[in-house]
Amino acid sequence: MSLTDSLNAEEGQKAAGSRKGIFRIVPPPIVAMIIVLILAGVVIAGFAWAQKTVTLVVDGRETVVKTTSSTVGKLLKEKGIVPGPKDKVDPPVSEQLKEGSRVELMESHHVTVEAGGEITEFDTTAATVGDALKEKNIALNQGDLVAPESGYRIAGDVKIKVTRVRVAEEVKNVPIPYSVRRDSNPEMARGITRVIKKGSNGVEQQRWRVTYHDSQAVEHRLVDKKTVTEPVPGIIQVGSGQSVSRGGRDIRFSRAMEIVATAYTYTGRNTASGRAPGYGLVAVDTSVIPFGTKLYIDGYGYAVAADRGRAIKGNRVDVFLESERDARRWGVRRVNMYILQ
Structure with missing residues (x-):
């Protein structure tokens, strides 16, 4: 092998060694962290995508809530709301929720209505008094009075009085x-x-x-x-004279009365004033004529008020006569009586 080849071979080995060194620089924990961050981002993005803004109305009280619940029923459960057997949920509990959904829970209340003398009792989810009356077809005529008023919101058991007004x-x-x-x-x-x-x-x-x-x-x-x-x-005509002539004698008096005169005779008892009965004593109503008052009675003569009787009331006088025969003969007469001066 020439020197040149030897040098080239050596340079190649260094270069190769240098590339191997690059892969060893990145440690395994960093790779795991990157994976966790990526997964977390995916989860957060999914949560944000699943969360919805929903309007929840419970018995007229409105609240805006954020939820990941998929159905109306799950939302109510999430909020700890358990509808009663007669409560009304709109939309139904099985309805899917979406962004902007409106869920309304109308609680049932016991209502007593008195109208026209009749009493009607029922359970209702009506929001107002007026709605409850319509539900039972209790019509209101013009001028009728309702207590509480028709717009009153029902928030519990309530008694409604309908007063029918007629002119x-x-x-x-x-x-x-x-x-x-x-x-x-x-x-x-x-x-x-x-x-x-x-x-x-x-x-x-x-x-x-x-x-x-x-x-x-x-x-x-x-x-x-x-x-x-x-x-x-x-x-x-009102008499103003204060004397009359009877039997050739002028009788002066303070007042005259038109009376009904009956007669009685001996009873075996003294008069109510204590005097023994006799001609000239008469029974009177002492609230009109006091005992001892001196009188002149047409057809009878002079007399004194000395007795009283159960039937002698007002302008009625009982004259004493000596016998039952005379008393019967007298009968009942309308005569003038004069209260003497």
Whole structure:
């Protein structure tokens, strides 16, 4: 082998040795780290791709959440939400989730409705009072009152009161009282009256607007009125005289009364005032005529109030007569009685 060949061979061996040295510089742990980083990047990219932004509404309360759950049911489970047997989930729990999905859980509540005197109870997922009423076909008429109001959000068991409001027009005939003219007559005893002309009421027709809450009238408003019949005034004469002539004698009195006079006789007992019964003693209503009052009764004569009886009330007097025969003959009479001065 020539020197030149020998040198070339030596240079070739060095070069070869130099290339082998390059592969030994990279240690195995670095290679493993690079592989882990690559896999992590793939996983992170996959997670980011699988994560979605979803709107979750639970009983009207709205929340925006990020989730990797693939279905509605898994999302609810992820959030620790267990729907009740009567709750409503929209969309269904089997529905696949995607970016921007909206999931709504409507919880069921017990509702009691009182409307028109009837009570209805049911469970509902309706969001508002108005929705619950529509669900049961409970229609609201114009003016009806609802408590709580129709827009009230149902967040638990609730009692709803529907008051039916009705407005009606009613016509009434109302009497117009007649007036009375009182004329003094000195020829008549004081306290005695006589009807000269009988009065009569007129009639006023009234139109009312009445507001009812259910069956109870709560407001009356007069809309119109007119006179149908005018009242007719009455005329009476009022006695102003204080003396009468009886048997040729003038009897002066403070007041006269028109009375109903009956008669009684001996009962075996004294009068209520303690006096023994006898002619000239009469039974009276002591709230009208006190005991001891001196009287003159047409058809009977002078008398004193000294007794009382169960049936003697108001302008009624029982005169004493000596026999049952006389008492029966007297009967019942309408006469004037004078309270003496």
